[in-house]
Amino acid sequence: xxxxxxxxxxxxxxxxxxxxxxxxxxxxxxxxxxxxxxxxxxxxxxxxxxxxxxxxxxxxxxxxxxxxxxxxxxxxxxxxxxxxxxxxxxxxxxxxxxxxxxxxxxxxxxxxxxxxxxxxxxxxxxxxxxxxxxxxxxxxxxxxxxxxxxxxxxxxxxxxxxxxxxxxxxxxxxxxxxxxxxxxxxxxxxxxxxxxxxxxxxxxxxxxxxxxxxxxxxxxxxxxxxxxxxxxxxxxxxxxxxxxxxxxxxxxxxxxxxxxxxxxxxxxxxxxxxxxxxxxxxxxxxxxxxxxxxxxxxxxxxxxxxxxxxxxxxxxxxxxxxxxxxxxxxxxxxxxxxxxxxxxxxxxxxxxxxxxxxxxxxxxxxxxxxxxxxxxxxxxxxxxxxxxxxxxxxxxxxxxxxxxxxxxxxxxxxxxxxxxxxxxxxxxxxxxxxx
Amino acid sequence: xxxxxxxxxxxxxxxxxxxxxxxxxxxxxxxxxxxxxxxxxxxxxxxxxxxxxxxxxxxxxxxxxxxxxxxxxxxxxxxxxxxxxxxxxxxxxxxxxxxxxxxxxxxxxxxxxxxxxxxxxxxxxxxxxxxxxxxxxxxxxxxxxxxxxxxxxxxxxxxxxxxxxxxxxxxxxxxxxxxxxxxxxxxxxxxxxxxxxxxxxxxxxxxxxxxxxxxxxxxxxxxxxxxxxxxxxxxxxxxxx
Ligand SMILES: Nc1ncnc2c1ncn2[C@@H]1O[C@H](COP(=O)(O)OP(=O)(O)OP(=O)(O)O)[C@@H](O)[C@H]1O
Ligand SMILES: [Mg+2]
Numbered sequence: 001x002x003x004x005x006x007x008x009x010x011x012x013x014x015x016x017x018x019x020x021x022x023x024x025x026x027x028x029x030x031x032x033x034x035x036x037x038x039x040x041x042x043x044x045x046x047x048x049x050x051x052x053x054x055x056x057x058x059x060x061x062x063x064x065x066x067x068x069x070x071x072x073x074x075x076x077x078x079x080x081x082x083x084x085x086x087x088x089x090x091x092x093x094x095x096x097x098x099x100x101x102x103x104x105x106x107x108x109x110x111x112x113x114x115x116x117x118x119x120x121x122x123x124x125x126x127x128x129x130x131x132x133x134x135x136x137x138x139x140x141x142x143x144x145x146x147x148x149x150x151x152x153x154x155x156x157x158x159x160x161x162x163x164x165x166x167x168x169x170x171x172x173x174x175x176x177x178x179x180x181x182x183x184x185x186x187x188x189x190x191x192x193x194x195x196x197x198x199x200x201x202x203x204x205x206x207x208x209x210x211x212x213x214x215x216x217x218x219x220x221x222x223x224x225x226x227x228x229x230x231x232x233x234x235x236x237x238x239x240x241x242x243x244x245x246x247x248x249x250x251x252x253x254x255x256x257x258x259x260x261x262x263x264x265x266x267x268x269x270x271x272x273x274x275x276x277x278x279x280x281x282x283x284x285x286x287x288x289x290x291x292x293x294x295x296x297x298x299x300x301x302x303x304x305x306x307x308x309x310x311x312x313x314x315x316x317x318x319x320x321x322x323x324x325x326x327x328x329x330x331x332x333x334x335x336x337x338x339x340x341x342x343x344x345x346x347x348x349x350x351x352x353x354x355x356x357x358x359x360x361x362x363x364x365x366x367x368x369x370x371x372x373x374x375x376x377x378x379x380x381x382x383x384x385x386x387x388x389x390x391x392x393x394x395x396x397x398x399x400x401x402x403x404x405x406x407x408x409x410x411x412x413x414x415x416x417x418x419x420x421x422x423x424x425x426x427x428x429x430x431x432x433x434x435x
Numbered sequence: 436x437x438x439x440x441x442x443x444x445x446x447x448x449x450x451x452x453x454x455x456x457x458x459x460x461x462x463x464x465x466x467x468x469x470x471x472x473x474x475x476x477x478x479x480x481x482x483x484x485x486x487x488x489x490x491x492x493x494x495x496x497x498x499x500x501x502x503x504x505x506x507x508x509x510x511x512x513x514x515x516x517x518x519x520x521x522x523x524x525x526x527x528x529x530x531x532x533x534x535x536x537x538x539x540x541x542x543x544x545x546x547x548x549x550x551x552x553x554x555x556x557x558x559x560x561x562x563x564x565x566x567x568x569x570x571x572x573x574x575x576x577x578x579x580x581x582x583x584x585x586x587x588x589x590x591x592x593x594x595x596x597x598x599x600x601x602x603x604x605x606x607x608x609x610x611x612x613x614x615x616x617x618x619x620x621x622x623x624x625x626x627x628x629x630x631x632x633x634x635x636x637x638x639x640x641x642x643x644x645x646x647x648x649x650x651x652x653x654x655x656x657x658x659x660x661x662x663x664x665x666x667x668x669x670x671x672x673x674x675x676x
Contacts, residue, residue: 342546342547345557347505347532349532349605350562351533352526352530354526429505429506
């Protein structure tokens, strides 16, 4: 019985909407654009957010990255023909970290040296990374072939190396690199494994600018990474590096470690550990020749930014939906006053107030749901074009579809209620007299 | 829907459907109270055919609206089928209109976007009759008023007389206690008017209770009983047959 009534009422609604096709279409357009913009905006926002999150997540959300930086006062040291600068993280720092921090899972000290690698007659610039066997635990790179460094390699300072796929492709082309020797400096290293290349991590705007600068400095400078046991690197390359800088001549720098990555057991430990590391470093370093990066913090910051971004985009879209809703209300009010006489007739023939409300509300809802469905359709196509032509990632979530559908329904009810209520409360006698 | 008293409406023991006791209706126009109906006493019995006459503005339509539960009296009592109408709420009044009262208007008042069949079905829809049942009944009624071959026409495709016949068919949809007609022939030529009167006569013969407003003495002659309103009072009343 209820079903029949609903069916009948909906049929009637469709009929009268169809009677005013153009008007219904124009009215529904407001909802279509509203819903489409909600979905598109949320998809663009979500896409941007996931992109940023993914980049940060690559840094490892449980990691705390301590980097060596040239202290500011040293950068301006001029006048001398030759100078020795000693700064940065040391093996002692790594040791102190290990001793002073509870809950630390992994500590990875890293030494980086820019160098050239030879295989037969091919030569490419690489970054030599002196590290420890458990390096992979703090890094997004994966072992692709062979093995990574082992404790044995560390203890006995083996002349072995693990190269990444970029190096493999450049240097070996079609040869199987395993068991082959590459030459770095004057020494030969046996290749024992292949890892995936290091993804370029962008952490924040500030960081981005720095990275851009850095990559300009070494433009084309390195084709990939070569991982060698830290002990071997210490032995072979020493800790001195000579920098030829413009007019002031040669600068000799002594840096023990470029990076120490500390990984903690769970997210709650990240910030307290960061504070402890900070204190330890402050105590033992006179100059600020280090920099602490906490990906988790960046992640949270990015989340906050994205939330604001989403709220702003969402509000703009919601306003357009609101405008669409007002359009619907306007048309429904016009419809109600146009059909005053029909309402009077129906009331005289036994329609209760709620029957009239139901009739007009169902018309509004039909309009908004039709608009909502079309809006979802357009809302899903817009992000597709944005991704294709605007080169921006977009993600349409089920949540945003539900949300916009729900909103269009709510708009239908909210803006349909008043006209329907007005229709129901008209005096039947007055309505019957209405021309 | 079944708990509405409308379902239980019936005649009182002496066969009267409708009883007015000192019924008054007045409108407040600013500070002035306009008394349209003054202390009307009236009893209508089952099977009566009542014609209401009177000059323009004497309150005929107002009286009919009160009888049809479209309006509430300002004062006095109105019993319909033994129920005091003034105690009923809007939903119950709607149910009474739909179930027990059939309206026929001077200007037909069909719903323009519905066809003949659908127009006749409207009162049945609001009483919750099943789709099949109401279709069958609507077709029967259309045939009864001689429009069996026009059931899919819109009102705009029918003549005035045909439209009024549809309206009468619609008023009979729920087999009401009373049929109320406000100048049913007012907008029709004399031939169509006669057709309508014949249908009303037929309904009277079938035992329906009819209350018809008219300006036309000839039409009033068809009725069994006439009342004449003047300035909101029943001026005269007499029986024709
Ligand atoms: N809503 C209203 N507000 C104020 N006055 C009203 C209202 N409705 C009717 N009246 C007045 O009540 C009086 C009776 O009106 P009614 O429509 O009952 O007359 P009638 O007898 O049907 O006249 P006619 O033969 O012209 O149809 C008129 O003077 C009219 O002005
Ligand atoms: Mg009148």
